[in-house]
Amino acid sequence: MPKINGNEIRPGNVLEHNDGLWAAVKVDHVKPGKGGAFAQVELKNLRNGSKLNERFRSADKVERVRLEQKDMQFLYEDDGMLIFMDTETYDQVQVASDLLGDRRPFLQDGMTIVVEFYEAEALNATVPQKVTCKIVETEPVVKGQTAANSFKPAILDNGVKVMVPPFVGQDEMIIVDTIAMEYSERA
Numbered sequence: 309m310p311k312i313n314g315n316e317i318r319p320g321n322v323l324e325h326n327d328g329l330w331a332a333v334k335v336d337h338v339k340p341g342k343g344g345a346f347a348q349v350e351l352k353n354l355r356n357g358s359k360l361n362e363r364f365r366s367a368d369k370v371e372r373v374r375l376e377q378k379d380m381q382f383l384y385e386d387d388g389m390l391i392f393m394d395t396e397t398y399d400q401v402q403v404a405s406d407l408l409g410d411r412r413p414f415l416q417d418g419m420t421i422v423v424e425f426y427e428a429e430a431l432n433a434t435v436p437q438k439v440t441c442k443i444v445e446t447e448p449v450v451k452g453q454t455a456a457n458s459f460k461p462a463i464l465d466n467g468v469k470v471m472v473p474p475f476v477g478q479d480e481m482i483i484v485d486t487i488a489m490e491y492s493e494r495a
Contacts, residue, residue, distance in 0.1 A: 312372050314347050314364025322354065322426075324371040325362070329354045329426060354431040375424040375431060382419045390415070392423065403430045413466040414439045414486050438483050440495045441465055449477045459491075 317323070321332045330351035339345040344365055351360045364370065380392035380401065389402045403423065405412060407430065414435045415421070424432040446462035459471035470484060472491045481495035 310372050311369045313366050314368035314370065315345070315366040317347055317349055317364060317370065322373045322375055323351070324373050325351065326360075329373060329431065330360065331432075333359075354426075373426060375426055377422050377424050379420050380423045380433075382415055382417065382421065384417075392421075395420065401430065403433060407431075407433045408435065410489070411435050411486055413464075413468050414441075414484070435486050437485060437487055438492060439486055440481055441468075441484050443472065443476065443478055443480050443482060446472060446476070446478050449475060462491075 312321075315337065317332050317335055319332050319335050323330050323332065331354055332349050333352050334350040336348040337345065338348055346366075347364045349362050349364055351362055352358075353360070379395045381395055383391045383393055383400070385391070385405060388405050390405050390408075392401050392403060393399070394401065401423070408415060411434075416439070419435065419439075421436070422434050423430050441464040443462045444465050447460050458474055460474055461469055462472045462476070463469055464482075464484070468484075468489070470489065470491050472482065476482060476491075476494065483492045483495050484490070485492045
């Protein structure tokens with residue numbers, strides 16, 4: 309694995325540090341008036357989710373880990389485990405459902421997501437950024453309500469609550485941004 313200097317760490321890098329795999333969440337380069345410059349890095353453990361703030365000087369060497377990304381198709385859920393199929397080899401893989409976190413409700417049957425592996429261990433999974441959902445409950449459309457920034461609450465078919473514009477009604481299909489967890493556009 310390649311070793312990089314402490315000042316080369318960027319957000320999103322995966323590092324092997326303190327016998328664990330950590331993702332760099334936030335990196336601030338600090339140059340104090342006295343002493344050498346350093347990178348203040350907020351790290352998140354990929355296995356248990358704990359966070360750590362660490363200082364890396366430019367002379368410090370850290371191991372950068374490359375995760376293998378695979379497209380996997382969601383098949384079904386069984387006893388808290390999500391079953392995915394590798395779209396190239398057709399191998400089935402079990403992944404803990406908490407790996408998706410609060411994006412779990414957006415996972416739909418047959419959806420292709422990206423799963424990141426370190427050796428044979430699944431460490432991260434991401435659903436597509438835009439997902440089509442149906443509104444099952446919202447206030448009725450009111451004619452003439454054209455206020456620029458007025459939004460109303462809506463409940464989607466997966467149970468997630470989002471704010472939608474006043475012109476969107478019940479039983480309509482909308483596209484939801486899964487990163488910001490908000491309404492994007494009509495489907």
